Amino acid sequence: MVISGVFFSSSGYSGNNNSQHETNQITTSTVEREPLPAGAVNETAYYTDAAGWVESRSELEQGLKYFYQKTGVQPHVYIATDLNGSKTRDMADVRDFAEAKYDELFTDEAHVLLLFYEPYESEYKTYYVSGSQAKQVFDDEAGDILLDYIDRNYYNMDLNTSQFFSQSFRQAADRMMEVTQSPWVNVWLVVGVLAIIIVLFIWWRKRAAQQEAEAKRTEEILSRPIETFGSDVSELEKKYQDSEDTQ
Structure with a gap:
């Protein structure tokens, strides 16, 4: 399996810090992407809530299924507050955990797994793993787009956990599947x-x-x-x- 992973971490607190994150720039989409063909995915569950945070399954899956329909790549969000019982901050541990979960959960190369790991309040790390076929659509630039929306929406106090992930994946799908027009045009x-x-x-x-x-x-x-x-x-x-x- 060809694995592509990107690590991103951020820490901060709600309230006064919100404004500085709401203005974060989202990576532009410079590539014309075509969705994977039907049948590429052995459809599975869309998330694992090891933290017990998800308020509404239907609300969360709405955005994740939209991403799947738009890109042909099925996403899976893995939410955790510890990794195998450890609250490690070691990036290598985060990477190893995410890659092992991909092999454990999927039998194809058309998924993307997003690990959202928050061992301590307001300190989170994200790491995604994509299969070799998913990489045709979900390339490095697309991964940056998703992580940018995760970072921006994390500080939106109007969103609960289900809405946070759902909206992030919906926005990422729309942006990555269209070439971003330069404002100078x-x-x-x-x-x-x-x-x-x-x-x-x-x-x-x-x-x-x-x-x-x-x-x-x-x-x-x-x-x-x-x-x-x-x-x-x-x-x-x-x-x-x-x-x-x-x-």
């Missing part, structure tokens, strides 16, 4: 539209000024007495008079 689009509006406005102003000048000139010509047009008009009058006399 929208900025340059707005700049381009504004430039076109400015050019059209300048053209309209010049055109309106030209039309106004032409109208004013025409009005001046029409309002002038015929005598003011000079000798050319007198000559025309004389020629017209001579023509009448000869008839």
Whole structure:
């Protein structure tokens, strides 16, 4: 089995620390991903609650099943406050525990196991293990996206445990399965539209000024007495008079 694991740990407390985590940047999705084909997964349970924290099975599984439907990779969340009776902080112990659980729980390469380990209050460590087939969709970047949402939502005091995991997996699925559009695309689009509006406005102003000048000139010509047009008009009058006399 090909295993991919990423370790992430964080510690903090609710309350005053919330604001600094709510603004965490989420890893951008730069890869077009296709879900695994149907039949790749031998479907299993979606979570193991060794800590006894899950308030609502249906609420938790809603987000995990959404992730499965969106990616073709079945997730499994393993929640623990100790590892084989130990509250170790050793990263190697966390990794070994997660990798052993993958082999114990699954018979395919299309699962991703997320170990959420909180040995002490507000101090948690996460480690994910993905099978070789799951890696086609759930690559390192996708793993970073999931862990970013785990970190952000952990400090959202409006979410209970079931909602916390459900929302994190739902958000991760949506983000990883679409290429993240750069905010500069929208900025340059707005700049381009504004430039076109400015050019059209300048053209309209010049055109309106030209039309106004032409109208004013025409009005001046029409309002002038015929005598003011000079000798050319007198000559025309004389020629017209001579023509009448000869008839």
